[in-house]
Amino acid sequence: MPSEIRGTERSLFIYIFLFLWLGLFSLFEAGIIKDIRQPAFLSLAVTLAMLLTHLLLEKWGVEGDLLLFPLTSMLNVAGLLMILRLSPEFAERQFIWLFVGLAAFLLTVKGLNNYKSLEDYKYIYIFAGLFLLLATILFGVEAGGARSWIELGIVRFQPSELVKIILVIFLAGYLEEKKEILAEGTRNILGIPVPSLQYTGPLLVMWGLSLVLLVFQKDLGTALIYFGTFLAMIYISTGRWPYIFTGALLFSLGGLLGYLLFAHVRVRVAIWLNPWIDIDGKGYQIVQSLFAIGSGGIYGTGLGLGQPSLIPAAHTDFVFSAWCEETGLLGAAALILIYCLVIHRGFRIALTAKTGFGTLLAAGLTSLLAIQTLVIVGGVIKLLPLTGITLPFVSYGGSSLVSSYILLGLLTKISAEDGA
Amino acid sequence: MRVVLLVLKFGLLAILYFFILRVFYFILTDLRRVSARGGPRPAGQQAVCGAELVVTESNDPSVRPGEIIKLGAETRLGRGRHNHIKLTDAFVSHDHMQIIFKQGKFFLEDLHSINGTYINGVRVKEPVPLSHGDAIRIAGVTFKFVRWEYEVE
Secondary structure: OOOOOOHHHHHHHHHHHHHHHHHHHHHHHOOOOOOOHHHHHHHHHHHHHHHHHHHHHHHOOOOOOOOHHHHHHHHHHHHHHHHHHHOHHHHHHHHHHHHHHHHHHHHHHHHOOOHHHHHHHHHHHHHHHHHHHHHHHHHOEEEOOEEEEEEEOOEEEOHHHHHHHHHHHHHHHHHHHHHHHHHHOOEEEOOEEEOOHHHHHHHHHHHHHHHHHHHHHOOHHHHHHHHHHHHHHHHHHHOOHHHHHHHHHHHHHHHHHHHHHOHHHHHHHHHHHOHHHHOOOOOHHHHHHHHHHHHHOOOOOOOOOOOHHHOOOOOOOOHHHHHHHHHHHHHHHHHHHHHHHHHHHHHHHHHHOOOHHHHHHHHHHHHHHHHHHHHHHHHHOOOOOOOOOOOOOOOOOHHHHHHHHHHHHHHHHHHHHHOO | OHHHHHHHHHHHHHHHHHHHHHHHHHHHHHHHHHHHOOOOOOOOOOOOOOEEEEEEEOOOOOOOOOOEEEOOOEEEEEOOOOOOEEOOOOOOOOOOEEEEEEOOEEEEEEOOOOOOEEEOOEEOOOOEEOOOOOEEEEOOEEEEEEEHHHHOO
16 A cells, blocks of 8 residues: 555454454354354454445545544444344344445545535435434334334434434524624623524424434434434533523423323333332333343353343343443443543544534534433433433444444544544 | 364454554554644634734735634635635635744744735745744735734733
């Protein structure tokens, strides 16, 4: 290779491939995989696809962040191994989604000429996003208690995953345009600057609409992520604490209302407070998750040697518990460390971005990833009430994986254009 | 058989941690590189270096006489949107000039602009260290270079 702009990235990929193949070997030795040929073929395809992605980035001279792609690839490989171990019938599809995700990543990095141009069409995006959400409510199908899927022939996808990113792009553009007014306000109430309704209006409408839509979809986890990201971005752009207080208050009110109105919210909270009352019924999932995490110990049982298939939905929402059981505290800590490093890189990109829009976009996307990880990891370890969302890059789920890769592409693009 | 699995179990954990250590190493070298340059902050956000440009004359609507621009580790001036100081005059090049803080001094470098940068009436050809009170002229705008330690006296 004559030019070596992404040499760091390649040196890290050695570890990832080693992990993938040794993990596969471990699953085979443990007797989980009976027929090695198909998984080996798929792993070979993944190895080649990741290498190809890296070489294409090198060839196009993308000088973006060198650590993000290896970090997320490691997460992805860990997830693939867990899915292969838990439900081989889903693994094949997840491998295919990974190729789609990598293609989406490359398309975002290469196809987007200038990320700043995203700012110009923000209202078009947000209407497209709202339209997608509305379509889900009208034509969506229900799965796992949440009506958030659209069926297109053989493929099912979850529009709310994509809408998350659209929302961040819109908020970055809108807040960048209006941040002085939002920070200074036009009137003062008790020393707190209050912008007049014409400026806060669109924001309130956006927030209310997304929450109402999500209430109709009964998808509480996603609502929490939307709102958390919204608060994080408004704080980053204005630096005003009152927004956070008001927002937290509004959200608590919404949560209380949800608790009083919806039976399934009450059930979730009751299970969170004490799952042991109803071990065999409603508390079964979380109790099994806690057992799995506990039986892992410090070093874990070893890949393929635990019994994580006892947890319902282990390959999607509870993939973290399964990972904890088989790799133990050390493996779980490693996974969380990798997430922390991803978030560190994301905020570093936000700091070096040259425009306010770039800073807000990078910080917003990173907050989105951070909040999503926190909510689901907190959920399965019973730190927070459980909500059914995916662990980014690790869980089974096509739309989640593809939109995570688009997010990665946007972050890489911002760092490539603005440098460090 | 069990031995193989035991080795694999700890081997996999070891790979994960070696990977993380390697990433930490890269992040540390990256942070050292950034801090050696005096931070990536643009001018105006944090004046670490203690100097500023005062606009003394201007026929450009984007800067008014009397305006003060703090200098950071790196301050670029030009017509392009990405510059720290943006001028609109057609005589100003897209990337006109930059002022860089190096070894305790501010150096002005002309970025091959068409109409040139003048310090006290002399056209800049190579990077020039600035001293207190220098008059910098770009098209119809004149700045005075002010170092803080002189100003407080």
